[in-house]
Amino acid sequence: MKVSIDHSKCVSCGSCVAICPEVFEMKEDGTVNVKDEFKEKNIPKELESKAREAHDMCPATAIVIVE
Ligand code: SF4
Incomplete structure (x- = not known):
């Protein structure tokens, strides 16, 4: 699982x-x-699981998860 941040949204x-x-x-x-x-x-x-929680809690939907 890879994680990145969309800085245009963060x-x-x-x-x-x-x-x-x-x-x-x-x-x-x-x-x-x-x-x-x-x-x-x-x-x-x-x-x-913690990264997924961070993704779910991000108020700007800026965290991108790629399985
Ligand atoms: S939770 Fe979302 S908006 Fe907040 S710092 Fe992280 S990526 Fe940016």
Whole structure:
């Protein structure tokens, strides 16, 4: 499962970082990103449910999941 953020939609609320800090991070400039180690790569199985929760809770539907 791969995760990415559509930055044209993200409102930098930080919800995904709060729910799943292993995968998402907020930079000093306030932008939120998938951590470099997980960009374009499958995330570990044990983080999938938390990443899905972050996806479901994103108020801007900015998190894209590719199975
Ligand atoms: S939850 Fe959605 S809108 Fe909020 S920072 Fe994460 S990707 Fe952006």
